[in-house]
Amino acid sequence: MPKAGFHDKPFDEATLTKLQLFELYAREWLPVFLSTAVRPEVHLFDFFAGPGTDSSGVSGSPLRLLKQVRDYSNLAQKSGVSVHVHLFDADPAKIAALDRNIDARGLRLPTVHLEVKALPFEQALQRSWPTISNSRAAKLLLMDQFGIDHVTPEVFVQLASAPTCDFLFFVSSATYYRFQNHPAIKQKISRPDDHYQTHVAVLDFYRGLLPATQRFYLSPFSLKKGSNIYGVVFGSAHPRGMDKFLQVAWAQDEINGEADFDINRENIRADQMLLPIPGFRPSKVSAFEADLEQRLRDGLLTNEAEVVQVCFDHGVRRQHAEPVLKRLKAEGVIDLGFRVPDIKKLDSPRPIRRTR
Numbered sequence: 001m002p003k004a005g006f007h008d009k010p011f012d013e014a015t016l017t018k019l020q021l022f023e024l025y026a027r028e029w030l031p032v033f034l035s036t037a038v039r040p041e042v043h044l045f046d047f048f049a050g051p052g053t054d055s056s057g058v059s060g061s062p063l064r065l066l067k068q069v070r071d072y073s074n075l076a077q078k079s080g081v082s083v084h085v086h087l088f089d090a091d092p093a094k095i096a097a098l099d100r101n102i103d104a105r106g107l108r109l110p111t112v113h114l115e116v117k118a119l120p121f122e123q124a125l126q127r128s129w130p131t132i133s134n135s136r137a138a139k140l141l142l143m144d145q146f147g148i149d150h151v152t153p154e155v156f157v158q159l160a161s162a163p164t165c166d167f168l169f170f171v172s173s174a175t176y177y178r179f180q181n182h183p184a185i186k187q188k189i190s191r192p193d194d195h196y197q198t199h200v201a202v203l204d205f206y207r208g209l210l211p212a213t214q215r216f217y218l219s220p221f222s223l224k225k226g227s228n229i230y231g232v233v234f235g236s237a238h239p240r241g242m243d244k245f246l247q248v249a250w251a252q253d254e255i256n257g258e259a260d261f262d263i264n265r266e267n268i269r270a271d272q273m274l275l276p277i278p279g280f281r282p283s284k285v286s287a288f289e290a291d292l293e294q295r296l297r298d299g300l301l302t303n304e305a306e307v308v309q310v311c312f313d314h315g316v317r318r319q320h321a322e323p324v325l326k327r328l329k330a331e332g333v334i335d336l337g338f339r340v341p342d343i344k345k346l347d348s349p350r351p352i353r354r355t356r
């Protein structure tokens with residue numbers, strides 16, 4: 001996605017998919033925190049907001065966030081939760097355009113505390129930190145940067161330490177490829193054309209920045225457009241946050257088609273290699289299934305919580321585990337009393353026994 005004139009032309013399909021992912025996650029996230037005043041404040045941050053639309057008037061992330069907030073305003077009024085939306089961008093002209101667009105769309109909502117300000121990310125983050133680190137407030141952060149320059153390892157660690165703070169940040173194609181040359185990642189990538197290795201290495205890189213004892217859920221959700229791979233990294237301290245994100249990402253046809261892309265792996269399972277389809281490449285789901293099956297056959301997974309973790313690591317839904325669990329149960333490899341691992345049972349997970 002080129003930088004120059006990003007908002008002076010129509011959003012491309014890849015950008016629209018990403019924006020849809022942001023919007024749909026906000027739509028799932030908001031009612032969780034607006035229905036009850038367990039946390040009296042809700043704050044949405046868009047740190048790279050842009051002017052609000054593309055050249056054809058299609059809404060960008062800030063207008064999409066405000067639209068979702070508007071749709072749930074009754075909920076907030078009932079519960080008494082106070083709603084705050086913070087929109088920042090380094091470019092003052094874009095922020096001025098955003099202000100105009102908010103008014104033009106009738107999105108300056110009387111019940112919402114709205115901050116629209118021209119600030120570079122580093123300053124905006126510093127200024128917002130008292131709120132982001134406030135445990136009485138629920139936060140959702142979008143960082144739709146052009147590259148990965150702004151969400152540095154230090155920023156990532158800082159954000160992951162914030163209470164009740166889910167975040168999404170964009171990782172461009174260029175960054176994905178740059179990642180492949182990162183010393184910590186390069187050694188894990190034996191085949192640079194294998195997108196799947198990069199996906200897993202990106203996850204490992206970020207997870208490796210956090211203390212091993214920190215409970216934090218992370219998924220780089222890789223998408224592909226043409227020959228370019230790009231992604232959205234999602235982070236949450238709560239497994240239900242991750243679960244919702246993956247449900248959203250796989251639910252939409254438009255996103256789903258890209259989500260299960262050909263990951264350019266040739267050596268996942270011997271039987272797949274024998275398929276007589278010219279140019280056959282296994283998809284992300286088949287890579288997940290092969291990994292899950294191997295781990296179950298090796299007796300490495302002993303309960304449903306561990307299966308959920310494998311789903312999260314691969315960026316697939318819990319439901320994706322069902323066919324493998326069912327087949328291995330039918331083959332007498334494992335025994336278990338559930339079909340789909342349940343996100344509500346992570347604290348007392350149901351067991352999986354290996355039967356042979």
Ligand SMILES: C[S@@+](CC[C@H](N)C(=O)[O-])C[C@H]1O[C@@H](n2cnc3c(N)ncnc32)[C@H](O)[C@@H]1O
Pocket residue numbers: 006019047048049050051052053059060061062088089090091094119120121122144145146150
């Ligand atoms: C990919 S665009 C964001 C698009 C936006 N989410 C939308 O839906 O229209 C990246 C934005 O980051 C802004 N930007 C560039 N450097 C920045 C910085 N250091 N801090 C904050 N914003 C920055 C640009 O002005 C641009 O609007």
